[in-house]
Amino acid sequence: MRISSFQFIQRNLDNISARTSQANTQLGQMSSGKRVEKPSDDPVSANGILNYKQELRKIDQYNTNINLAENRLRREETGLTSGENITQQVKELMLKANNPAITQNERDALKSELESRVNELLDIANSKDEFGQAIFGGFQTDSDPFTFDNQGNIVYNGDSGERQMVIGDSVKVELNHSGEHVFGSVPNPRGDFTVDYQLGNEPREDQVKVESATITDPGTFGDQKKYTVEFVGVTPADPDSEEVFYQVKDENDNVILPASPTDPQLSYQPGTPIAVDGLEIVVQGEAKVGDSIVLNSDVQDGTGQDDIGVFDVLNRAKEWLETDGHNPSGQSEMIDILDELDAMGGHFTRVRADTGNRMQRLDNQKETHAEMTLTLDKLRSGMEDLDYAKATGEFSQTMVALQATQTMFGKIQGMSLFNYI
Incomplete structure (x- = not known):
């Protein structure tokens, strides 16, 4: 197959251009990493x-x-x-x-x-x-x-x-x-109610306090907004008796414990739970006749405060x-x-x-x-x-190939039959 001078030159120029482009790409990669x-x-x-x-x-x-x-x-x-x-x-x-x-x-x-x-x-x-x-x-x-x-x-x-x-x-x-x-x-800390103390001025050895006032039976809890625990004496009054009893009133000032006027009075024993209306109240300390404790709650959903x-x-x-x-x-x-x-x-x-x-x-x-x-x-x-070690080797190979191509093209381009006549 005959190859014209134009085709020969063009092919070598394309080869040189490709090698040059490859070298430029490799230089750019090494520059950017x-x-x-x-x-x-x-x-x-x-x-x-x-x-x-x-x-x-x-x-x-x-x-x-x-x-x-x-x-x-x-x-x-x-x-x-x-x-x-x-x-x-x-x-x-x-x-x-x-x-x-x-x-x-x-x-x-x-x-x-x-x-x-x-x-x-x-x-x-x-x-x-x-x-x-x-x-x-x-x-x-x-x-x-x-x-x-x-x-x-x-x-x-x-x-x-x-x-x-x-x-x-x-x-x-x-x-x-x-x-x-x-x-x-x-x-x-009191459970489900806040407390208001209304105590007499008599001195006492052990201060009265509500240890807890908690709802123990939500099913029977009446959701009263106020309960009052009153401490009373013997009925009928016995001047010689020092025993203290208690009763519990609801927010309308009705006695709900004892449940009936005919029921016996309830003796106050410090620390003994008072159970009423699904509520359990524990009072500690020395209560006196005439003392009262009011339990309050601002909560309206029956869960207590x-x-x-x-x-x-x-x-x-x-x-x-x-x-x-x-x-x-x-x-x-x-x-x-x-x-x-x-x-x-x-x-x-x-x-x-x-x-x-x-x-x-x-x-x-x-x-x-x-x-x-x-x-x-x-x-x-x-x-x-980029792997710099590998890239450097490839770049060196590309430059050697480019230089060889350029040298070979220059020598072959200068060859002519007229030089031998």
């Missing part, structure tokens, strides 16, 4: 590389979410820690105020200090995150969740919602505890400071206040512990993402990154 710079370099690897990069970008977004969630939870944890400290400070304040030797000026100073602690706790309850959203407002984040009503009581305006953040595939973490839970759900509010506890402490609590009624109430403050501090601790658990979940998920990132980077690198 990437074996696959565009899909056409290796379509199969390019598709895998794209999938790995998408997974890595998703992990980056998850890590961003984790950082946001961590900041939010740290703010909440700080507030809860402050709540624990304030609770302890209030308890110490009340113990100091319970000294009958303090003056009225000292009592007023303690009351002023208590008001400062209440305002401090209110600021914590209305604290906001870095975006200006209320931490303890539930889903209602644009306004203060706790405000004063017309009667000067602190009320909650948020809801019970807990916001969530996606931190992994099918993994979410709650960003907050609602103010309803944190500041309105302190376990009632097993939770109390933080600001209700502090308000009760404030009211104690405003009156002379150095009497049997005041001392019994002081026992309740101290127990409620203990319950309040324990509640803050439990919520803070739950916040810590959520932060631990963030740390665990962050470690999972770090390990996955290393794995995906290694797989992506195996497909995309």
